[in-house]
Amino acid sequence: DAKTTQPNSMESNEEEPVHLPCNHSTISGTDYIHWYRQLPSQGPEYVIHGLTSNVNNRMASLAIAEDRKSSTLILHRATLRDAAVYYCILRGRDDKIIFGKGTRLHILP
């Protein structure tokens, strides 16, 4: 399984945008970039995924570099409820979901 690199932790102020980076220099052409997050004492929840083009949904945006070796999850207006561990995962067809250590996001009121 391809590997991702994320910062251990990040801080952001409430109501400001948050950019969570992820490096995946060994990504293959068929790997999708997935993001999940885990709120305190809960199971992970799906945030977004993409292959080549930038993606938007009601929770976040995913910006994918042109060479696909990095991506950024964008929370447009962080709230206290967005404090969680965010996992960037590469997943091709027929691949299991393998978690790394993720980025712990702290939101400052």
Place this chain on the structure above:
Amino acid sequence: NAGVTQTPKFQVLKTGQSMTLQCAQDMNHEYMSWYRQDPGMGLRLIHYSVGAGITDQGEVPNGYNVSRSTTEDFPLRLLSAAPSQTSVYFCASSYSLGVVTEAFFGQGTRLTVV
């Protein structure tokens, strides 16, 4: 729509005891999996199943057994619990391993082995 349901939510076992962690999903998903999460760590894959009657090992399968007799249920069995199995266990399901789509996770079972 219940999604993925895990029972029990909490359990304390004595070393050597056996138990089964239950996982059920009502979304007709083919792919189900079990993870464990130790304090301050990410999730590690224990076992997974791509459909009824088909299971396979993940990253950390030792000490755990699984079976999949129905699409809905994927129980995880600890035959002889050890303190090293103290962890939070999460069950997940998704439509199919071959289709790249979102996975749904249960709320977890917190297991303590004393």
